[in-house]
Amino acid sequence: MAFPILSVIILAPLAGVLAIAVIPKQRLLAIRSTAAAATFVSLVGSVLICVLYNRVAGGMQFVEKLPWIKSIGISYSLGVDGISCPMVLLTGIVIFTGVLVSWSINERVKQFFINLLLLSVGAFGVFCSRNLFFFFLFYEIAVLPMFLLISVWGSGDKYYGAYKLTLQKIGGSVLVFIGILVLYAVSGQNTFDIAALSRADYLISVQKILFLVLCFGFGVLALLWPLHTWAPIGHAAAPTAASMFLAGVSMKMGAYGILRVAIGILPEGAKAMMPYIAVLAIINIVYGAIVAMAQTDFKYIVGYSSVSHMGLVILGLATLNWVGISGAVFQMFSHGVMTAALFALVGLVYGQTHTRDIRELGGLATKLPIITGVFVLAGLTSLGLPGTSGFVAEFLVFMGAFKAYKVITVLAIIGSALTAVYVLRVVRRVFFGPISKKWENLDDATAFEMIPLLILAGAQIFFGIHPGALISLINLGAKAVAVKAGGGLL
Amino acid sequence: MRMTALIPEAIIFITALLVLLLGVLLEEKQKTYLSFLSAVGIVFAVAVEILLKNASFPLYNDILLIDPLSVFFKVFFLVVALFIIVISYELVEDPDYVGEYFALILFSTLGMMIISSCGELITMYVGLGLVSLPLYALVTRSPVIKSTGDENYKGKEAGTKYIILGMLSTAVLLYGLTILYGLTGTLVVKEIYHNLTGPITHPALILSFAFVLMGFGFKIGMVPFHTWVPDTYEGAPTQISAFLSVASKAAGFVLLLRVFVGALAGSRVYWIPLVEILAILTMFLGNLAALSQNNIKRLLAYSSIAHGGYALVGIAVLSEMGISGTLFYLIAYGCASLCAFTAVIVFSNATGSDEIKDYAGLYKRAPFLALALTISLLSLAGIPVFAGFAGKFYIFASAAYGQLYTLLVCALINGAISLYYYLRIVKEMYTSKPSTEEIIPIPPIFKVVLWIESMAVVLIGIYPWIFIRITQDVARSFLAGF
Numbered sequence: 001m002a003f004p005i006l007s008v009i010i011l012a013p014l015a016g017v018l019a020i021a022v023i024p025k026q027r028l029l030a031i032r033s034t035a036a037a038a039t040f041v042s043l044v045g046s047v048l049i050c051v052l053y054n055r056v057a058g059g060m061q062f063v064e065k066l067p068w069i070k071s072i073g074i075s076y077s078l079g080v081d082g083i084s085c086p087m088v089l090l091t092g093i094v095i096f097t098g099v100l101v102s103w104s105i106n107e108r109v110k111q112f113f114i115n116l117l118l119l120s121v122g123a124f125g126v127f128c129s130r131n132l133f134f135f136f137l138f139y140e141i142a143v144l145p146m147f148l149l150i151s152v153w154g155s156g157d158k159y160y161g162a163y164k165l166t167l168q169k170i171g172g173s174v175l176v177f178i179g180i181l182v183l184y185a186v187s188g189q190n191t192f193d194i195a196a197l198s199r200a201d202y203l204i205s206v207q208k209i210l211f212l213v214l215c216f217g218f219g220v221l222a223l224l225w226p227l228h229t230w231a232p233i234g235h236a237a238a239p240t241a242a243s244m245f246l247a248g249v250s251m252k253m254g255a256y257g258i259l260r261v262a263i264g265i266l267p268e269g270a271k272a273m274m275p276y277i278a279v280l281a282i283i284n285i286v287y288g289a290i291v292a293m294a295q296t297d298f299k300y301i302v303g304y305s306s307v308s309h310m311g312l313v314i315l316g317l318a319t320l321n322w323v324g325i326s327g328a329v330f331q332m333f334s335h336g337v338m339t340a341a342l343f344a345l346v347g348l349v350y351g352q353t354h355t356r357d358i359r360e361l362g363g364l365a366t367k368l369p370i371i372t373g374v375f376v377l378a379g380l381t382s383l384g385l386p387g388t389s390g391f392v393a394e395f396l397v398f399m400g401a402f403k404a405y406k407v408i409t410v411l412a413i414i415g416s417a418l419t420a421v422y423v424l425r426v427v428r429r430v431f432f433g434p435i436s437k438k439w440e441n442l443d444d445a446t447a448f449e450m451i452p453l454l455i456l457a458g459a460q461i462f463f464g465i466h467p468g469a470l471i472s473l474i475n476l477g478a479k480a481v482a483v484k485a486g487g488g489l490l
Numbered sequence: 491m492r493m494t495a496l497i498p499e500a501i502i503f504i505t506a507l508l509v510l511l512l513g514v515l516l517e518e519k520q521k522t523y524l525s526f527l528s529a530v531g532i533v534f535a536v537a538v539e540i541l542l543k544n545a546s547f548p549l550y551n552d553i554l555l556i557d558p559l560s561v562f563f564k565v566f567f568l569v570v571a572l573f574i575i576v577i578s579y580e581l582v583e584d585p586d587y588v589g590e591y592f593a594l595i596l597f598s599t600l601g602m603m604i605i606s607s608c609g610e611l612i613t614m615y616v617g618l619g620l621v622s623l624p625l626y627a628l629v630t631r632s633p634v635i636k637s638t639g640d641e642n643y644k645g646k647e648a649g650t651k652y653i654i655l656g657m658l659s660t661a662v663l664l665y666g667l668t669i670l671y672g673l674t675g676t677l678v679v680k681e682i683y684h685n686l687t688g689p690i691t692h693p694a695l696i697l698s699f700a701f702v703l704m705g706f707g708f709k710i711g712m713v714p715f716h717t718w719v720p721d722t723y724e725g726a727p728t729q730i731s732a733f734l735s736v737a738s739k740a741a742g743f744v745l746l747l748r749v750f751v752g753a754l755a756g757s758r759v760y761w762i763p764l765v766e767i768l769a770i771l772t773m774f775l776g777n778l779a780a781l782s783q784n785n786i787k788r789l790l791a792y793s794s795i796a797h798g799g800y801a802l803v804g805i806a807v808l809s810e811m812g813i814s815g816t817l818f819y820l821i822a823y824g825c826a827s828l829c830a831f832t833a834v835i836v837f838s839n840a841t842g843s844d845e846i847k848d849y850a851g852l853y854k855r856a857p858f859l860a861l862a863l864t865i866s867l868l869s870l871a872g873i874p875v876f877a878g879f880a881g882k883f884y885i886f887a888s889a890a891y892g893q894l895y896t897l898l899v900c901a902l903i904n905g906a907i908s909l910y911y912y913l914r915i916v917k918e919m920y921t922s923k924p925s926t927e928e929i930i931p932i933p934p935i936f937k938v939v940l941w942i943e944s945m946a947v948v949l950i951g952i953y954p955w956i957f958i959r960i961t962q963d964v965a966r967s968f969l970a971g972f
Contacts, residue, residue, distance in 0.1 A: 141875065
């Protein structure tokens with residue numbers, strides 16, 4: 001048997017959790033470095049699978065399989081294809097930088113890192129599972145850690161945020177759960193294996209209903225309008241690393257679920273229903289951008305910008321063609337690192353100013369040149385400037401979308417142009433203009449704090465200049481889905 | 491020598507008598523050995539049961555059935571009784587009551603073992619009496635409240651309510667059984683099954699099976715026969731609440747399988763919709779009522795009602811997967827519920843309170859206790875990777891496979907509702923500020939029990955196949971009888 005690299009990626013944070021559990025809680029440095037080491041192992045593993053993935057052979061690679069509950073076809077089966085690889089990499093980057101950003105947490109450090117690492121176990125598991133039982137198990141694993149992260153280490157109206165986020169996610173999970181079990185029942189295959197389920201025949205009426213159930217179920221995490229309401233409130237309440245994870249990875253788990261489960265298993269249903277989903281995606285894009293323009297809380301702005309950007313992802317998926325889906329997956333990655341960077345920066349600023357109201361901030365560029373620089377870069381990625389990964393993503397999505405839905409795409413482009421308005425507004429308000437007296441003694445990011453910022457910024461630039469590194473992977477996975485869904489190559 | 495199959499019952503019976511007798515004879519100090527003696531008796535009984543695991547034969551002309559189902563439930567009841575006896579270690583302060591207490595638990599367990607094997611209605615009725623009468627005594631005979639030394643009126647009220655409603659339901663059950671006998675001319679369940687193949691049209695028959703269902707529903711805590719549950723669980727000593735919520739509820743399920751399904755499987759199309767509706771009502775009532783509870787024992791009582799509803803799903807499906815789903819769910823629920831009640835016992839022994847608000851900041855005062863309670867509550871809520879998740883997944887998959895989609899959707903909605911009140915406790919424990927920083931001591935024996943229970947919850951959740959395989963064999967052999 002080959003080296004079980006995927007199991008290592010998934011279980012490294014879990015090993016970290018167990019190690020942290022036995023470290024005495026006074027030894028802060030040991031706890032922090034254990035967390036960093038565990039996530040670093042996962043990060044290295046995820047880089048390795050992206051590099052080592054055989055781009056000629058394609059398909060599922062690094063597969064592992066162990067029988068689990070034999071009588072109903074459940075096995076612990078892992079594998080990655082061209083779509084999962086970037087997602088695993090994204091999770092690795094976000095969780096590692098998340099740990100580094102949380103270095104300065106001083107309250108209940110041990111529990112904090114245990115919860116944070118548990119989140120990543122779930123995310124890695126979701127992106128690597130080839131069996132719906134384990135997919136759903138990993139999908140649900142993060143419920144309590146996220147609840148605790150927000151309600152213990154959060155700020156503002158944290159209990160409300162934690163409950164709203166948790167219950168809304170569970171509501172979505174109920175739909176997903178129903179969808180999975182009904183798929184199992186109607187497929188007649190007596191298995192939860194994703195590949196086997198996608199080969200089964202389903203009646204078109206069943207496909208349509210199940211597709212909608214799954215799409216709305218995953219849509220809660222993927223911020224499909226009008227199910228997105230947990231996001232801004234949850235983000236505002238969450239501590240920095242949890243916000244980074246929520247926006248950077250959790251939302252992608254939803255979109256990945258739509259792509260892998262809903263579209264992958266029910267292509268006919270997808271074809272029938274996607275035009276309606278595309279309309280919702282448009283609302284996402286335009287509504288998210290307009291609401292973001294009116295916000296004054298830093299985190300709300302980034303939160304609503306996620307609503308808008310996830311709309312782009314959903315629009316890309318809704319095209320069902322090769323280019324559109326590739327663009328969607330690329331946007332998932334690009335938005336993941338970009339929004340993680342934004343939340344990390346907001347966290348750094350908030351840590352010193354203790355306010356997130358952009359009306360009170362101003363002129364920080366003179367004091368915080370590095371933070372400003374990275375923020376501007378992430379902002380430019382957000383509005384899709386050429387040279388950043390955001391441009392590649394948006395370009396592909398719109399190219400695919402124009403083929404599928406002409407009017408909608410025009411609206412989407414106009415909507416996403418609004419991104420420039422709120423991004424530049426924040427940049428101007430917060431970082432430029434006259435600086436207020438009380439911000440005179442702010443400190444810029446320390447050398448240590450720059451490590452996560454550089455990783456996140458580097459990813460945006462590297463994949464903006466050299467998108468081929470990821471596109472060559474994504475194309476392989478997206479092509480398989482597009483062909484199956486009959487959306488054509490462009 | 492088929493009679494050897496009854497050795498476990500004999501062991502328990504003799505142990506119970508011995509405990510009762512020694513309880514009178516022994517010196518006060520030596521009475522701590524009684525719990526040890528009871529535990530040893532149970533361990534021996536379990537060992538013999540495990541040797542019998544492949545046995546399948548009737549005894550005394552179908553009056554008692556020894557088959558995988560009976561062995562499964564007997565082991566289940568014995569293990570639960572063992573845990574209850576261990577966690578009762580410090581409960582009984584009145585030396586005159588020590589012997590009686592353990593003997594009553596053993597007698598009740600003996601009754602449960604008899605109904606696990608019953609193939610005939612009179613035996614079933616006698617067994618049920620043996621289950622219930624000791625429980626009435628155990629619930630009513632609550633110790634005085636430690637802090638004030640007052641009589642525990644809540645316990646007396648709980649006991650009275652339990653006795654009156656219990657008697658009533660037994661009477662109704664007996665009435666139903668009488669009609670069944672009158673219509674079929676036999677008391678043996680198997681013969682009743684063979685005599686009742688056609689559609690159920692006779693009004694008396696409908697009445698009889700409604701009455702029987704009512705009688706068993708009382709044990710399960712099925713709506714609308716659940717009203718005793720919250721008051722009794724709250725008022726009874728917590729050890730006995732745990733016993734009621736796990737063993738006594740499972741006894742209701744074994745009766746349902748043995749007698750109700752056993753006699754009426756031929757006309758399932760008529761009663762399955764009824765069971766389905768009752769399961770849905772039970773889940774909704776249990777979960778909605780649990781939302782507003784402030785006492786943790788009442789909350790667990792309502793949640794146990796709801797879990798009875800989930801386990802009923804498998805009965806409504808009535809396939810091999812469904813029955814094994816119910817059995818597996820009982821295991822998963824049993825572990826988590828025992829763990830939760832054990833944690834509650836430790837907490838209330840130390841603080842004298844069962845109020846949820848007093849659990850504030852428990853993670854600081856007793857980190858391990860908070861962790862164990864969190865694990866059990868999350869398992870009850872059906873969060874992975876704990877046993878409850880595997881149990882829910884499996885039993886709901888059986889409902890989907892049986893195309894009971896309404897039931898499936900209702901059950902899943904309930905799963906989401908229940909998360910709220912379980913999270914409330916977790917939130918109290920981990921985020922609220924404790925009113926006092928005082929450390930809560932966990933006695934070593936409770937520490938061991940909590941470890942075993944919480945590890946069981948985790949391990950069953952991670953690798954459920956061990957138990958699913960067993961329950962599947964049990965279900966297959968049970969259904970092969972039809």
